Amino acid sequence: MRTRSLVLSLFGYAALVFILAPIVIVVIASFSPARYMEFPPPSLSLRWYREVLGSSDWLGAFGSSIVLAFCVATATTAACFLAALVTTRRRFVGKSLLEMLVQAPLLLPNAALAMALLALLVQIKGRGTLGGLWIAHCILVMPFVYRPLVNGLRQFDLGLEEAAMTLGSPPLRTFRLITLPAIKPSLITAFAFSFIISFDEVTASVFLVGVNYTTLPVKILSDIQSDATPAIAAVSTLLMLLTMTFVTIVSRMVGIGRVIGSRSGH
Amino acid sequence: MPEVVVHAKAVEKKYRDVAAVRGVDLEVFRGEFLTLLGPSGCGKTTLLRMIVGFEQPTTGRIVIDGRDVTEVPTYRRPIGMVLQNLALFPHMNVQENITFGLLTRGERKSAALQKATQMLSLVGLAGFGHRLIHELSGGQKQRVALARSIVLEPSVLLLDEPLGALDLKLRQQMQGELKRIQRQVGITFIFVTHDQEEALTMSDRIVVMNAGRIEQIGAPQEIYDHPETMFVASFVGDTNVFAGRAIATAGARVSVELPALGQTVEVQGRGITPGMAVNVMIRPEFVALDDQPGAPCSGQVTDRTFVGADIRYSVTVGNQNLEARRPHRPEDRMLAPSATSGVTIDWANGIAFPSAA
Ligand SMILES: Nc1ncnc2c1ncn2[C@@H]1O[C@H](COP(=O)(O)OP(=O)(O)OP(=O)(O)O)[C@@H](O)[C@H]1O
Ligand SMILES: [Mg+2]
Numbered sequence: 001m002r003t004r005s006l007v008l009s010l011f012g013y014a015a016l017v018f019i020l021a022p023i024v025i026v027v028i029a030s031f032s033p034a035r036y037m038e039f040p041p042p043s044l045s046l047r048w049y050r051e052v053l054g055s056s057d058w059l060g061a062f063g064s065s066i067v068l069a070f071c072v073a074t075a076t077t078a079a080c081f082l083a084a085l086v087t088t089r090r091r092f093v094g095k096s097l098l099e100m101l102v103q104a105p106l107l108l109p110n111a112a113l114a115m116a117l118l119a120l121l122v123q124i125k126g127r128g129t130l131g132g133l134w135i136a137h138c139i140l141v142m143p144f145v146y147r148p149l150v151n152g153l154r155q156f157d158l159g160l161e162e163a164a165m166t167l168g169s170p171p172l173r174t175f176r177l178i179t180l181p182a183i184k185p186s187l188i189t190a191f192a193f194s195f196i197i198s199f200d201e202v203t204a205s206v207f208l209v210g211v212n213y214t215t216l217p218v219k220i221l222s223d224i225q226s227d228a229t230p231a232i233a234a235v236s237t238l239l240m241l242l243t244m245t246f247v248t249i250v251s252r253m254v255g256i257g258r259v260i261g262s263r264s265g266h
Numbered sequence: 267m268p269e270v271v272v273h274a275k276a277v278e279k280k281y282r283d284v285a286a287v288r289g290v291d292l293e294v295f296r297g298e299f300l301t302l303l304g305p306s307g308c309g310k311t312t313l314l315r316m317i318v319g320f321e322q323p324t325t326g327r328i329v330i331d332g333r334d335v336t337e338v339p340t341y342r343r344p345i346g347m348v349l350q351n352l353a354l355f356p357h358m359n360v361q362e363n364i365t366f367g368l369l370t371r372g373e374r375k376s377a378a379l380q381k382a383t384q385m386l387s388l389v390g391l392a393g394f395g396h397r398l399i400h401e402l403s404g405g406q407k408q409r410v411a412l413a414r415s416i417v418l419e420p421s422v423l424l425l426d427e428p429l430g431a432l433d434l435k436l437r438q439q440m441q442g443e444l445k446r447i448q449r450q451v452g453i454t455f456i457f458v459t460h461d462q463e464e465a466l467t468m469s470d471r472i473v474v475m476n477a478g479r480i481e482q483i484g485a486p487q488e489i490y491d492h493p494e495t496m497f498v499a500s501f502v503g504d505t506n507v508f509a510g511r512a513i514a515t516a517g518a519r520v521s522v523e524l525p526a527l528g529q530t531v532e533v534q535g536r537g538i539t540p541g542m543a544v545n546v547m548i549r550p551e552f553v554a555l556d557d558q559p560g561a562p563c564s565g566q567v568t569d570r571t572f573v574g575a576d577i578r579y580s581v582t583v584g585n586q587n588l589e590a591r592r593p594h595r596p597e598d599r600m601l602a603p604s605a606t607s608g609v610t611i612d613w614a615n616g617i618a619f620p621s622a623a
Pocket of ligand 2: 310311312426
C-alpha cells in the first residue's frame with residue numbers, strides 16, 4: 001500500500017515537473033539581455049519586455065487578437081444561447097440536424113476546415129480581415145460553447161418560471177429576474193471558454209491572416225520561424241500572466257454563481 | 267346560492283392519444299377549501315395546470331370570477347399556485363420571494379415590505395425575512411411558498427400536493443396550519459392530494475377523480491357515508507366488497523343474494539334492477555366480531571393489528587376475507603389469531619353498486 005502510494009506520488013510530481021519545467025525555462029529565458037534565446041541567460045534584464053511593449057507590431061497583433069476574441073465570444077455565446085434555449089425547450093422538425101450542424105466542426109481537422117474557410121473567404125474577399133477571422137473562429141468555437149449552455153439550461157428548473165408567472169410576472173420580466181440569474185454561471189463559462197479558444201487559435205488562423213492583419217498566436221509562430229529572439233519568451237510570459245488573471249477572475253465569478261446555482265435543486 | 271369563483275366547463279385535455287382529463291365540469295365556490303382527490307395519474311395536476319393557464323384545454327372553457335380566461339395567459343389570471351416542488355427563487359431571500367409579486371404588480375417597495383412582514387407573521391415566520399431559501403427547513407419553505415402567493419390576495423389559490431414531501435408528523439402539523447391560514451385569509455383553496463385521510467380532514471368539499479373524470483363531488487362525510495360509485499367507496503376509506511346478485515328492489519333498498527356467505531341481505535342501492543350482478547360494499551366498522559351465539563355466521567380470525575384507538579381484524583368467512591374494526595377499550599378481551607368468532611354485519615349500512623361487467 002505504502003510503496004504504491006509513494007510510487008504514485010513520485011509519478012505525480014514527475015509529471016508536474018515535466019509540465020512545468022518548460023514554462024519555467026521560458027519565463028527565465030525571457031529575462032535575458034542576449035540577442036538569441038539561451039538558457040541559462042548570461043544575466044538578467046528587462047530588455048525584451050521593453051522591446052515588446054514598445055513595438056507596434058506586437059501590440060497591434062495583441063490588440064487584434066483581443067478584439068477578435070471578444071467579438072467571437074460575444075457572437076457565439078449569444079447565438080448558442082438562443083440555439084440551446086430553443087433545443088432544450090421546444091420540439092421541432094430538424095432539431096437534431098441543427099444540433100449536429102452546431103457540433104460538426106468538432107469532427108473535422110482544423111486544417112481541413114481552414115482550407116474550406118480560406119476558399120470561402122477568398123470568394124467574399126474576407127481573407128486577412130477581422131470579419132473573415134471572425135466568421136472562421138465563430139464556426140470553430142461554436143461546439144465548445146453550445147454544450148455547456150445546453151447543460152446549464154437543462155439543469156434549470158422550469159418550475160421557477162411557472163411560479164413567477166403565477167405571481168403575475170410576464171415572460172420578459174421572468175426571464176430577466178428569474179431565468180437569467182440562474183444560468184449566469186453557464187453564460188460566463190461559455191463566454192470565457194470561447195474567448196480563450198479564439199485567442200489561442202493558430203491552426204486555422206495561419207491560413208486566414210493577411211499582410212496587414214494578423215493575430216498574436218500567428219505572429220508568435222512566424223517569429224519563431226524567422227528569428228527566435230527572447231522577445232517571444234517575453235510575450236509568452238506576459239500571456240501566461242494575463243491568462244492566469246483572466247481565469248482567476250472568471251472562476252471567482254462562476255464559483256459564486258455555482259453556489260447559487262446548486263441551491264435551486266432544493 | 268354561493269358565489270362561483272372558478273368554473274371549469276366541459277374541460278378535456280388530450281396529450282396526443284392520452285386523455286388526461288375528460289369532460290370535467292366543476293364549480294368552485296368563494297371561500298371554500300376544495301380538494302381534488304384521486305389516484306396517481308388521474309389528471310389532478312393536469313386539471314390544475316389548465317385552471318392556472320400552464321396548459322390549454324383541448325376543448326372546454328375555464329371561467330374565473332365570471333370572466334372566460336381560457337385564452338388569458340397565467341400572469342394575467344387572478345390566481346396563485348403553490349407548486350409541488352414549491353419553486354422558491356433560490357437567488358432571493360425570503361422577503362424578496364414574498365415581495366416579488368407585489369413589486370411586479372408595481373407596488374411601492376415600502377408598502378410591499380410592510381405586507382411581507384405581515385405575511386411572515388401570519389405564516390409563523392416573523393423575523394425570517396433575511397434568511398436565504400437554502401437556510402430553511404422543509405416546513406418553513408412551505409410557509410414561504412404559501413406567503414408568497416397569499417400576499418397577492420388571489421381569487422383562488424391552487425396547491426398541488428404541497429405537503430407530499432414532508433414526513434408524517436410535519437405533514438399533520440402543516441395540514442392544521444394550512445386550514446388555519448385559509449380560514450384567516452378567506453381565500454378559496456383548490457388543494458390536490460392523493461391521500462384520502464388528508465382530503466377528509468381538511469376539505470369543505472372533496473372532488474374524487476378517477477381516470478380523468480369526476481366520480482363524485484361532496485362534503486367529506488357525504489363522500490365517506492354515501493359513495494356514489496364503487497371507485498369512491500374503495501378509494502375513500504377501507505371497504506369490504508362482496509359479489510352478489512340483486513333479487514328485488516324497493517325504493518333505495520335492494521335485496522342481494524351473496525353466494526360467499528350463503529345469505530340474502532338488504533342493503534342500500536340505486537339504479538339497480540332485479541337480476542343485475544352487483545358488488546356490495548361494507549365498511550369494516552360495520553362488521554362486528556363477537557362470541558355470542560346466534561350470530562348469522564362465523565369466521566376465523568387470521569390477523570390482528572393493534573393501532574391504538576382501534577383494533578383491526580382480518581377474518582375469513584367461508585372463502586371470503588373480511589376486514590373488521592372496533593374501537594379499543596382496555597377491558598375488552600382481544601381475539602387471538604386463529605380464534606373462531608361470530609360475525610355480525612350491519613347490512614343497513616352496506617351499499618350495492620352495479621358490477622362493472
Ligand atoms: N406533458 C404530458 N405529456 C403526455 N402525457 C401527460 C403529460 N402530462 C400528464 N400526462 C398524462 O396525463 C395523465 C394525468 O397526469 P397528471 O399529472 O394530471 O396526474 P396526477 O393526477 O396529477 O397524478 P399524481 O398524483 O401522480 O401527480 C397521466 O396519465 C400522465 O401520464
Ligand atoms: Mg400531480
